[in-house]
Amino acid sequence: MKKNYLNNPGSLKIDLMLRGIRIDDPLVKAWACGTSGVDILLPQNTLVNIPCREEFTKGSPYTIKKRDGNYLITDGAEEVPVSLVPRPEFYNRKTTTGVPFTSIAVVHGSYTVITPSPRCDFFNRSIECKYCAGNFDVKGSSNVTYTVEEVIETVEAVLKEKASEIIYLSIGFSESDDGGISFLKPYLTAIKKHFNCLVAVEALPPKQNHWIDETYAIGADSVLYNLEIFDPELFEIICPGRASLIGRKRYMESLEYAAKIFPNGTVASHLIVGLEPPGSTCMGIDYLTGIGVVPILPIYRPTSSRALRIEPLNAEIILPVYKHLYHAVKKSGVNMNWVRDISMVTTPIEVKTLAGDGASKTTLVENFYKTKIGIKAAWGLSTLRRKLRVKGSKDPSDSKH
Amino acid sequence: MSVEIDTRPIWLLIFLKAVRPLFFLLMGLAFLYAVQMPTPEGLTIGGQRAIAIFFVCLILWVTNVVPLAITSLFAIVLVPLLGVLTQKDTYSLFGNEAVFFILGAFILAGAIMHSGLSNRIALNIMDRFGGSPRKLLLSIFLLAAVLSFFMSEHAVAAMLFPIVLEISKSLGLKPGKSNYGKLMFFALAWGCVIGGVGTFLGGARVPLAIGILKETTGASIEFLDYTIAVFPLVIIMMLVGYMLLTRFFPIDITGVESARQVLAKRLKGLGKMTYSEYCVGAVLGLTILAWIFFGRRFGLATIALSSVVMLFMLRLVRWKDIEEYVNWGIILMYGGAIILGTALDKSGAASWLVNGAIGKWATSPWTVFAIFSLLSIFLTEAMSNAAVIAILLPVSIGMAENLSMDPSIVTYSIAVPAGLAFMFPMSTPANAIAVSSNYITVKDMVKGGFIMCITAWLVFNLVAAYWWPLIGMGYSK
Ligand code: SF4
Numbered sequence: 001m002k003k004n005y006l007n008n009p010g011s012l013k014i015d016l017m018l019r020g021i022r023i024d025d026p027l028v029k030a031w032a033c034g035t036s037g038v039d040i041l042l043p044q045n046t047l048v049n050i051p052c053r054e055e056f057t058k059g060s061p062y063t064i065k066k067r068d069g070n071y072l073i074t075d076g077a078e079e080v081p082v083s084l085v086p087r088p089e090f091y092n093r094k095t096t097t098g099v100p101f102t103s104i105a106v107v108h109g110s111y112t113v114i115t116p117s118p119r120c121d122f123f124n125r126s127i128e129c130k131y132c133a134g135n136f137d138v139k140g141s142s143n144v145t146y147t148v149e150e151v152i153e154t155v156e157a158v159l160k161e162k163a164s165e166i167i168y169l170s171i172g173f174s175e176s177d178d179g180g181i182s183f184l185k186p187y188l189t190a191i192k193k194h195f196n197c198l199v200a201v202e203a204l205p206p207k208q209n210h211w212i213d214e215t216y217a218i219g220a221d222s223v224l225y226n227l228e229i230f231d232p233e234l235f236e237i238i239c240p241g242r243a244s245l246i247g248r249k250r251y252m253e254s255l256e257y258a259a260k261i262f263p264n265g266t267v268a269s270h271l272i273v274g275l276e277p278p279g280s281t282c283m284g285i286d287y288l289t290g291i292g293v294v295p296i297l298p299i300y301r302p303t304s305s306r307a308l309r310i311e312p313l314n315a316e317i318i319l320p321v322y323k324h325l326y327h328a329v330k331k332s333g334v335n336m337n338w339v340r341d342i343s344m345v346t347t348p349i350e351v352k353t354l355a356g357d358g359a360s361k362t363t364l365v366e367n368f369y370k371t372k373i374g375i376k377a378a379w380g381l382s383t384l385r386r387k388l389r390v391k392g393s394k395d396p397s398d399s400k401h
Numbered sequence: 402m403s404v405e406i407d408t409r410p411i412w413l414l415i416f417l418k419a420v421r422p423l424f425f426l427l428m429g430l431a432f433l434y435a436v437q438m439p440t441p442e443g444l445t446i447g448g449q450r451a452i453a454i455f456f457v458c459l460i461l462w463v464t465n466v467v468p469l470a471i472t473s474l475f476a477i478v479l480v481p482l483l484g485v486l487t488q489k490d491t492y493s494l495f496g497n498e499a500v501f502f503i504l505g506a507f508i509l510a511g512a513i514m515h516s517g518l519s520n521r522i523a524l525n526i527m528d529r530f531g532g533s534p535r536k537l538l539l540s541i542f543l544l545a546a547v548l549s550f551f552m553s554e555h556a557v558a559a560m561l562f563p564i565v566l567e568i569s570k571s572l573g574l575k576p577g578k579s580n581y582g583k584l585m586f587f588a589l590a591w592g593c594v595i596g597g598v599g600t601f602l603g604g605a606r607v608p609l610a611i612g613i614l615k616e617t618t619g620a621s622i623e624f625l626d627y628t629i630a631v632f633p634l635v636i637i638m639m640l641v642g643y644m645l646l647t648r649f650f651p652i653d654i655t656g657v658e659s660a661r662q663v664l665a666k667r668l669k670g671l672g673k674m675t676y677s678e679y680c681v682g683a684v685l686g687l688t689i690l691a692w693i694f695f696g697r698r699f700g701l702a703t704i705a706l707s708s709v710v711m712l713f714m715l716r717l718v719r720w721k722d723i724e725e726y727v728n729w730g731i732i733l734m735y736g737g738a739i740i741l742g743t744a745l746d747k748s749g750a751a752s753w754l755v756n757g758a759i760g761k762w763a764t765s766p767w768t769v770f771a772i773f774s775l776l777s778i779f780l781t782e783a784m785s786n787a788a789v790i791a792i793l794l795p796v797s798i799g800m801a802e803n804l805s806m807d808p809s810i811v812t813y814s815i816a817v818p819a820g821l822a823f824m825f826p827m828s829t830p831a832n833a834i835a836v837s838s839n840y841i842t843v844k845d846m847v848k849g850g851f852i853m854c855i856t857a858w859l860v861f862n863l864v865a866a867y868w869w870p871l872i873g874m875g876y877s878k
Contacts (some may be wrong), residue, residue, distance in 0.1 A: 212407065214404050260408055390406060391405040391406070392405050
């Protein structure tokens with residue numbers, strides 16, 4: 001029997017991410033052009049970035065249509081109203097130094113990802129992650145590094161337009177003990193000095209824990225060390241650089257330590273669905289939630305040159321993994337309200353609608369954190385917590401302008 | 402910059418952060434209440450306000466929530482602001498002789514240390530007399546005491562510490578385990594403490610006490626008179642200290658050959674005595690003679706400052722070299738304490754307070770002496786000795802007047818025990834330095850220190866009762 005996911009935004013998001021969408025509408029096509037997918041808002045404010053250009057999307061039952069000025073997604077039998085997430089206006093602009101803002105920042109719902117230096121040294125050693133989308137200037141040939149001023153201009157543009165509330169700084173691998181935090185420090189401190197916004201940092205696990213202390217002290221409100229694959233053997237095969245130069249053990253140690261330093265629910269790690277058996281992902285979920293880390297589950301998007309996906313893979317197989325995610329996070333008492341509303345991945349709170357037993361109702365707290373006051377309160381609490389916890393270092397927001 | 406993350410529960414951190422503002426708020430409210438409440442019988446409005454200021458300073462000095470000097474500045478602000486003394490009177494009290502004597506003593510001690518003279522004397526004495534474990538121990542004990550007659554005991558402890566530490570290491574003594582290691586650091590700390598009460602120069606507390614005495618009663622204590630009065634106490638406590646130490650921690654080594662090598666090496670490194678060491682030594686010698694023979698005529702501060710001027714005229718020191726030895730915080734603290742003491746006295750608050758608090762028990766001069774010396778010796782274990790004087794002296798002088806006691810005797814009863822801090826590392830820097838060696842534990846110090854405290858109090862009272870009459874001093878005027 002053909003399953004219908006259209007009436008549940010949680011399962012629809014997963015199925016759409018898994019199968020992609022066909023776009024006939026020229027307007028939407030133009031919108032999605034040049035991006036990795038199309039950002040759509042499903043019912044219940046569920047945000048999703050749907051692949052639309054890859055080969056595998058051609059077989060998707062889903063299409064997007066426009067009727068009476070409104071958009072809807074249909075699988076041919078049923079349909080559900082959706083809305084297109086407008087393309088941020090700042091995408092059309094450049095920094096004063098002439099760099100297009102799109103080169104520096106990409107909006108993914110509540111997060112805007114900024115990569116000050118889009119390079120990863122794994123590529124120079126041919127030990128890059130096999131699934132890597134290659135958004136990084138892999139060989140470091142052009143060696144682009146955006147200046148602090150350029151990044152600040154970008155953040156200003158993002159926040160002014162209210163494109164998202166959280167700035168997500170990311171960095172690829174570089175040969176250093178600190179996992180890249182010393183490189184990100186001037187950007188992070190400058191952002192904290194100029195803006196009252198939350199900042200998440202995606203870095204590689206540092207060799208010593210004091211760098212994690214430093215990451216928190218200089219102003220990171222959330223940290224991600226993405227393990228990506230839980231199965232030890234597959235981790236070594238798929239992520240040879242991470243496995244040989246950092247090691248799975250160090251990922252786990254760093255995550256466990258960070259969970260003790262950062263607020264509950266702000267330390268996260270990706271586990272990519274589709275690169276390892278679902279059972280292994282579930283074990284990863286249990287392990288991460290057990291140490292106080294939020295698992296985030298992106299779905300692998302195969303390309304014609306990198307068909308790493310385990311087969312068969314369909315929503316029926318992976319939905320139980322997401323249900324397990326919700327229950328495991330809930331059981332471990334890890335806060336789900338911090339990591340949410342990211343179009344590229346699925347966070348625990350988004351799969352609440354799958355969990356059944358009345359869990360699908362949104363609580364007052366969840367709604368509060370989405371409001372303007374809620375965002376301000378989250379920033380205020382995070383800043384206060386840092387002031388109380390950090391000794392021997394100055395809070396970056398204290399520095400004089 | 403190194404970063405540390407406090408992972409204690411957040412409610413505890415919030416509570417700890419809130420404690421300080423809450424503390425100040427409560428203190429402010431209590432202060433306002435004390436100032437506004439109906440004036441008690443027998444007390445003037447000025448006296449009531451002086452007492453309110455006194456209690457605020459008392460709390461701040463005891464809790465140390467702000468530096469001692471800042472509490473004193475607070476007193477200096479509050480006294481004229483509440484009209485206890487006029488602005489002119491308040492600030493003129495800062496020009497007290499004691500303040501300038503302390504300044505002069507700091508600079509003189511700085512010159513001795515900077516020239517290397519104190520270091521040379523210490524090394525020579527230990528090298529010459531430290532031929533066996535017992536002799537080496539005695540020479541450290543006596544040296545610490547004798548040097549503390551001439552310069553601040555804190556400075557002596559700081560100066561001798563590296564030498565004693567090197568000796569312990571060269572003897573292979575295990576920190577926390579070796580009895581001889583404990584003995585040496587106890588000898589260092591207790592030598593400084595006991596020697597520090599021997600003259601005006603061992604610490605700034607005696608000049609401070611005399612400053613308060615002079616401002617409130619016009620009476621004073623001379624340099625030599627003071628030393629003669631307390632010398633038996635110093636001798637007896639040195640003996641008791643030595644016996645107690647060697648009984649508690651029997652000497653557990655047989656030879657000190659390697660220590661002698663260290664001393665010889667250090668001495669060699671000093672080279673021959675320099676011109677500036679000779680001259681600084683001569684200036685110090687002359688200064689002490691002048692204090693003894695001309696102290697009454699010219700004033701101690703005048704002599705100290707003349708010597709300072711001479712040091713600079715002879716180019717024996719430069720201001721840059723001396724600056725680090727001058728503890729401006731202590732000078733501010735003393736100025737404030739003198740102002741507060743005078744305010745309590747002039748407003749009649751001191752005698753009113755003492756009568757109310759211990760008037761019932763203090764029926765004879767002897768009991769007043771015993772009570773104040775006991776209070777002083779135990780308070781000094783927990784707080785700065787200068788703060789003890791600032792708190793107890795003005796009120797005790799008030800009480801002395803009621804009982805027709807000689808106010809200078811009451812000054813002794815507080816100023817001398819205030820220097821006898823044996824029990825805790827925080828009692829005095831000399832103890833803290835000794836504990837920092839890791840050879841002595843806090844438990845060791847409390848155990849031995851308690852016995853020393855009680856003994857010192859008893860001996861001090863006996864000295865007052867039996868020695869002082871022989872030199873013409875008595876409880877009554
Ligand atoms: S760490 Fe792996 S996924 Fe990230 S940029 Fe480098 S190769 Fe790509």
